[in-house]
Amino acid sequence: MTESRPGRIPVGDPIALRFDPETKHRLDEMAEGIGPRRFGALIRVACRRLVTQPKAVGTRLAEARRLSAARRAIPLVMLTIKLEPDTARKFTALAARYDTTVSALMRIALHRFLETPGRYKHPMLREAERTGLSEKVEVMVNPSSRQQIWRLAGRHGDKLSTALLRVALRRLLDEPGDLAGDLEEIAPLRDLRPEIFSARVNVHFDAPLRDRLDALAARLGSDRAELMRLAAQRVLEAPGMIEQAVNSEIFRSEKNRAPLMARHARRQARRRTQSD
Structure with a gap:
């Protein structure tokens, strides 16, 4: 927490993530709908949901890899x-x-x-x-x-x-x-075009969250970037109470939480009124 941003808990070092442009655009839209400067918090929420609910992650990962290979297969x-x-x-x-x-x-x-x-x-x-x-x-x-x-x-x-x-x-x-x-x-193997994720973002992760992500990646034979693409797809498919989760991620300190959340609600109400 800092004097300039009371109630916010600073997060750790940034890690580089890559997405395809469409996924990045959808994440930007979701973050913008929640409030200004919410992208990093949205990604961390997606990550927390992934590492705290890892059920079926291995299956989803295998399916994502299969679909990716099918899209990138070079004809015989x-x-x-x-x-x-x-x-x-x-x-x-x-x-x-x-x-x-x-x-x-x-x-x-x-x-x-x-x-x-x-x-x-x-x-x-x-x-x-x-x-x-x-x-x-x-x-x-x-x-x-x-x-x-x-x-x-x-x-x-x-x-x-x-x-x-x-x-x-x-x-x-x-x-x-x-x-x-x-x-x-062997027989089903195909030559594959390179997998290109042109949209790069740096997102700050606190050390405990980063370590849990790395542990899950090691267990599944994956890496941070691949798991975060899966986490992003999951949050886009089933956002749930994403606005509350993102704001809680930003204002994790109990100090001044209530007035900060109230101020955010007023800002969102003004934004919606102006957009109408």
Whole structure:
């Protein structure tokens, strides 16, 4: 509490938060509707509600991440692989056995290969000399996988990328491994556009509140900024008695609370009258 602002309890150091412009605009509107200079208090109220009512935060966080990934997913690209008939039959039969597509299997094959390319030069050069490649199989893969295959193949000559694709595929056919698990974990993965939150704000948090936020973030494998975006969405969806909560956040000291709250009520009444 200070002499210039009796009844207010100073808060701690600022922390940087980022929101998308629409969410920031909605928060600004909500804060402005409560009173002047209420944005920081609104954010702290949202944070307090989150850390004191953490039920289902993990579920909401997972859903928010899933929706974000769906919005930012980069479309798959098509590749055509030339195979000999016997290999093509094995490929399609393996897909049928696991009730999936050849594209899903190829994404797994590329993921495994790019994780551990090993000694691929000579197998790739032998594949480049292979004949009898009368079957064409079209597969959909992530653009980043295609680029990495082209880069690795390009180290050893031109027009070797298709041969390297066959190397990756033959490794999968020879050693399928835990395909069931990879079909759940690896095949659905997509390249993602960067997540951009262009609206930056600095909000002062007192140490106990900041520590509780950090503890919750650590428990959920998250961070302050991500949790605060979730907290903002929750308060926008269900504001409840947000005006009272924000004003209580500002005037947390008991000293002069009643006259300060009364003054705020008079100011709000004047603002509403003027807006009419």
